[in-house]
Amino acid sequence: MRAWQHPVVPSVPGHSDAPLLHDTATDVLVYAQPADVARLYVCGITPYDATHLGHANTYLAFDTLQRVWLDAGYKVHYAQNVTDVDDPLLERAAATGVDWRELAESQVELFRTDMAALRILPPNDYVAVTEVIDEISAAVCALADAGLAYAVDTPDALLTESGERGADLYFDNAAAEEAAPWRLGDESNLDRSAMLELFAARGGDPDRAGKRDALDPLLWRAAREGEPSWPTRVGAGRPGWHIECSVIALKELGTDFTVQGGGSDLVFPHHDMSAGHAAALSGHPLAGVYSHAGMVAYQGEKMSKSLGNLVLVSGLRAEGVDPRAIRLALLSEHYRSDWEWTNATLEAAQARLARWGVAFATDQASTDAATDAAEPAITGSANAVVQQLRDALHNDLDTPGALAVIDAATATLSDDPALIAQAIDALLGVQL
Template sequence: MHAWPASEVPALPGQGRDLRIHDTATGGLVTLDPGPVARIYVCGITPYDATHIGHAATYNAFDLVQRVWLDTKRQVHYVQNVTDVDDPLLERAQRDGLDWAALAEQETALFREDMTALRMLPPREYIGAVEAIPGIVPLVERLRDMGAAYELEGDVYFSVEADPHFGKVSGLDAAAMRLLSAERGGDPDRPGKKNPLDPMLWMAAREGEPSWDGGSLGRGRPGWHIECVAIALDHLGMGFDIQGGGSDLAFPHHEMGASHAQALTGEFPMAKAYVHAGMVALDGEKMSKSKGNLVFVSTLRRDGVDPAAIRLALLAHHYRADWEWTDQVLQDAVARLGRWRAAVSRPDGPPAEALVEEIREALANDLDAPAALTAVDRWAALQERSGGTDEGAPGVVSRAVDALLGVAL
């Protein structure tokens, strides 16, 4: 599966700062000091309806991570998956009388278009669950053979007791885990499971649903969590720098994935930091496909909204915050974009070197994009009030905003 084209990232003078970022597993800020190549895995979409503003906010957060690392003169090895076979996708296809594979390809193509328009830097590897199956099956077989997984009526489940570190990603107690498992794709009430929290690794073939050769597992399809584990281990290995996604993935997805990997390898932790973006609401409720209260990036673009304004609307909120999308949020972003473009179009301005350092410091401090935007606002307001004598300043600001914030002026 191919990703989308990369927009050019301007090179800036000087060098950025190491990233301090909130780690869900420890509950505090950690300073990441990757080697020459920073490694990040971000969980991708289930392509039955893409791309809403909640998606865009999540991928914007991890795009900023890449830009901070690139500014430190590191390379970035970014991997993202596509869950192109799963219950929600199959249910949507059946509801609408569509071929599930065609639906997945259609929505993935739309996602690529939206990511390109928003200037999100693409992953080096963009891997679908279906194409990862040959690598998933041996991992499930190994977990079963080592006693970390068991069969139940043809399905294969992971035993959470096999990982002594289970629970350290989310920090939740068993009761909270059970509730979230039921809400987020698990089956805690299925009779015969060793532990209600045990997640499925391999689902035996069901009538009328797609299935693949699973070797000694029989025909079926992979569970949700093992998909990302297989892809991450194959391309990044254990101990990569950031495992990222929306806050609703901390449990069960990232918790279970970490336990799968740790049981398989005997190493801990799977990732140095677990980083989660907040949820976006509309009309007082979390924006979600199940509720149908979605604002789509593609719809905004068709309505003539500049993608740079959409991106500024996302950047106006701290990535970990839960916030609400409103018409006013978008109007404010459109106005800000206009002010910034007017400022950099003038022939000169106040010196910009200090502004570049302010943006760098804000982003290195747990991706504080709102503080970075405020710094650019101040420079633009000063330029509008009193102009300046530095002929190169508008160009410096334009390149810095593009390189560090992903906004083309």
């Protein structure tokens, strides 16, 4: 699957260091320092209601991480999936009378357009689940052959060609803990009661009869009437949620990659279970660092598809909002924080963009105007500003601190405003 056009990222004199990044698994800051290539996997969208600001906030967080890596001289290999077959997508398609394939395709295209407008760096590998059904079914077979998967009676499954009824397949967490370098809860730091609560709220089925443990996740859903399915060695059906990311990540990035990223609502069960599947398949940990972006609220509630309180990037763009202002509004909050979007947030970002445009204009007419308006003329070091910007982003992608550095620099007459503009483009993704 194609991604979107890669924006030009300018090279800035000097360099960043490998960033300190909060690791959810250990709850401390660690160096996200690759041995050679920085390998990043960020979970992609289920393509409906794209692209709301919660989506954009997450992808911008890991866009910032990539920009720091690039500025530090690392090559980056970035992979992202698209969950283009899943229960929520099928339910939305049925409710709207649209074919699920058409819904997915249209929403993915909208997502591409929004990401390009926001100048988000695209993944090197942009992979739809429906493109890797064979690989996923092979992985499920491997887990079953290793004794790490089991069937559960499924009365509503379709009959197979041999006349037998299909069955859902589940991952055996306890068996995987014995066989693989993984323990349930390692990535999430949650106790069992918290895991059970989140598992039920986020697509799990703790009360499913026939499971060996309430927290065992679905690997393969047997074919049902009226649902999409594929004929495979494990029977007709479609993948469970977590196994898809495990397989795509291992296929594109290999084991022990640098950072697994996503929104904080994916910490459990998705990232914990994905790590378990991958460890069981490979014998190695999935990633070195597990990093998560906070949730964006609107009108007093977390922005979510189920509540319908979404602010869409495409909607703001249709109203004439400059995508650079949207980007600055999101960057004004730390990527790990939970916060609420308001009109005041956007207005502040628009005012900031205007100030920066005057202070660091690169065209001669604007530069002359800014110089004439600067009284008294106070000379500021552009190199010092760039270093302060790098220092802020090095410290757990502190974008509010980075914006404050640039804000402070607008109060001086810089000795090289073009250098600061170049650094803003390279590190913050805002082209003045």
